[in-house]
Amino acid sequence: MEPLFRSPAVDFHAFAPEIVLILVLVVLLFVDLVFEERGRWATSTVAGIGLLASLVPVLTLAVAGGDRSLFDGAYVVDDFALVLKGLFLVAGYVTVLISTDYVAEGDYYEGEYYFLLLSSLLGMTVMASARDLISIFVALELLSIPAYLLAGWRKRDLRGNEASLKYYLLGVFASAVMLYGMSLVFGVTGSTVLREIGDVLGAGTSAAPVVTVGIVFVVVGFGFKVSAVPFHTWAPDTYQGAPTPITAFLSVASKAAGFVALLQLVFIAFLGRDDVWAPLFWVLAALTMTVGNLIALRQTNIVRLLAYSSVAQAGFMLAPLAVAASIPAERGGIANATSAVVTYLLIYAAMNLGAFAVVMAVARKTRSGEISSYGGLFDYAPGLAVVMAVFLFALAGIPPLGGWYAKFVVFKSLLDAGTGAAVALAVVAAVNSVIALFYYASVARQMFMDPVPDGDTTRVQVPAALTASLALCAVATVAFGFFPNLVARLGDVALFGALP
């Protein structure tokens, strides 16, 4: 008689990054529990080293090569997953670096902070491999719930409470919408595995309106996650109220996770229904970049400015999704759009994390997030001012700094599609990149051309960990600009299971 349940064969190598992360989580809890106050200093070190350790299996998997599919295709380790796991882990490492002194100096719980941060990262690494509606949902909740808590870490600060509450309420609402959409899709297709959904929808037999509703709901749910307009309203308040390292983390890693899920869902499961999602993404992309930029123009707080700028950047990343289905196969088809988004995410991570690191360094002296407090920064902290200018102009896409290549691949994939709608979106994007320059340059103007507001020109003391993160991001940002090949290779990944 067949046994009722046979345990599936598990490829432990494929799981190794997640397993290492879980071990680090256990060690973190242990250190916090056993050593209490005396061990607090060690938690950030453990977290940082643990993240680097979990990068090792990612590298060995990359060297070993080959796509690994587990649990009937619900969990896949392919190049796409590995590159994004690498991105999440490195972004997490930089977040730990910029958190170290911030958390230690503030009156915060350290052990729990890093525990939650790594839990969220665990969710992200799972997300990169999740090719099944349920594992995507589990990964999403695993990465979101710790983030809700972290956003409110400054619990005695009203803005911190607002940040956490807004993020939580809208996040849960989005999850509910998405889950409902997923249930509709499951109801019609009878499967939760993306690939099987893709087969059913691709066959064209299920034009049921209910599928359309399902797809729209899922996309809208992730629209919240990636802060696409009009679902972006939580982002500026949450970004401003959350501890700055967490803001950096949310704006880079959490957003990237949202895009990863979108790419997997849209390009594997919903590929056959581009009549639904292509126009939806077109509108989302155009709105997101335009509204994000226009509101950013009026910001006076640096964190809010970066928040709206990251909204606008998300618009650029949405653009290839809008035209993916019209890119001819000989120009790469879906893979072209995938690599455009991944490349953008990689470069964006370096420059945005860097910008937040500078914000933190400057705030150590000025204790302010107002853009006007950046006046004369070049006079008393030339290094910080120059590095900040590098990040800002990179975000604006000025060559030879990294951001130009990110914008370039988006333009390229839009023109690859070549349809009227795609070209129109390219023009919208071009106009937006000019608008964006204005507010990025206005910060640079403060730093280089305006006097110091309070006349206080004592030097800014930047702790070692923060310096390291600044150096890491700045080198990456400049290197990506001069040698785009570095990032182009990484970004040139196809989704396993996606049609060519």
Add this chain to the structure above:
Amino acid sequence: MEDLDDLALSLAVFVPLVVAAAMLLVPRDNEAAHKIMALGATLVTFAVGVLVMARFDYGRNDQLQFRVDAPWIDVINSRYLLGVDGISLPLLVLSMFVCVLVVVYSWNHFPEPHNPKAFLILILVLETGMNGTFLAQDLILFFVFFEVVLLPMYFMIGVWGGEQRQYAAIKFFLFTLFGSALMILSFLALYFQGGQTFAIQELVAVAADNIPRSTQLVIFGGLFMGFAIKVPMFPFHTWLPDAHTQAPTQGSVILAAILLKLGTYGFVRIAIPILPEAAMAWAPVIGGLAVVGIIYGALGCLAQSDMKRLIAFSSVAHMGFVMLGIATLTDFGINAAVFGMVAHGLITGMLFFVAGSVKDRFHTLELSRLGGLLLQAPRMGWILGFCAMASLGLPGLAGFWGEFPAILAAYSPADGLSEALFRTYMVIAALGTVLAAGYLLWMLQRAAFGTPKPEFAEAPIADMHWPEYVAWVPMLVLIVVLGIFPGLLFGLTDDAVGSALSSFGAGG
């Protein structure tokens, strides 16, 4: 020597950048070290330029020489492709030459807020961008270098500029960025339609055949916007007077002498050879805007009360002549245009130098407050007069060979262009030279002739000092030499221009 040949162009581009990076590590207070490093970098770069000139095969000046071809961005088939031919060589050497002189001039002329370290680093980064643009033979590489100049110039105007510096800096930046956004879209369109390559030479060979005419026209329109804003052509010129007036002297000189040429060079190197049919269709528009620019610039000059602003408007007029030469699409016209670029670079660069030195001494450039420069600082006054003469196109000086042949070329434009229209342009442009004489002599009269105004009558006005001599004399000599022996430059550019126009069949 052979190895050096392969390296020469890369050195020409990256020596300034590497030294600039090294200067970051030297403390700000050590001004002497910064000056010496910057001067060393520009001199070494110039030496490389001289070496390239010495080993350049002038018999084959229509061929790309000293070619470097290495992989750069594999995914999009963009390569690190450098090369120099008869069109780019004079502009490259001009750029290297002017950078040396600007650093020399800076020796004791650092504008407020001083900070030689940052200022010199910006000049070196600018040099990398400019040299790279003249050498790049791949559209993406060209685009990157074309944009590299934006940031340093933005900071140079915005930090070291005059009263309205912030406005001028951001205006410069936004205008140019808008143009380059359209330019990069056009480059991408060329890539997709023209055979999946960014190499300029390959595109010249295949693009025109592969791309339908209507698409060519649109792509050319995008390129036109990108380059015309940089030139700048009327009506995209409004950033220029602000940028020039507000920029520090060194910034104005680099802007006038070289940055503006990036736009005209783009037309000659990229837009016209790759899309000849579209160029033919656009030529009447370009020519029309060029002559409007000539007249508008000249009238603008007559309305100025500030010497620097006047010179800035004169740039609009002079670049109009260059663009008119280009618009004729003839061998003769484009040769004149390249000559005009070099001549304008030297002459207007000099005028900005002199204006800067005048401002150093009088702390104003209001023409109504100036006067009697010839009495107070006779040498400087004479140089101003000399440059004004050169600028108005006096035969025997370099300016003449940029303007006169351009006008002449408009008499018989390329086959397929309306003769009547271009002859009208010719007449209008000729009128422009009269106006040029008018505003330049008027400026000279008010600044240099007469007696000093009472407020400066007793002021101790120093005449030229050594950095000014060292920086200016080479330029003045070149203005004379090129004026007397224009063949030096025409001989160099002629075949190269011919090959750029080869797609037109018989050139002109």
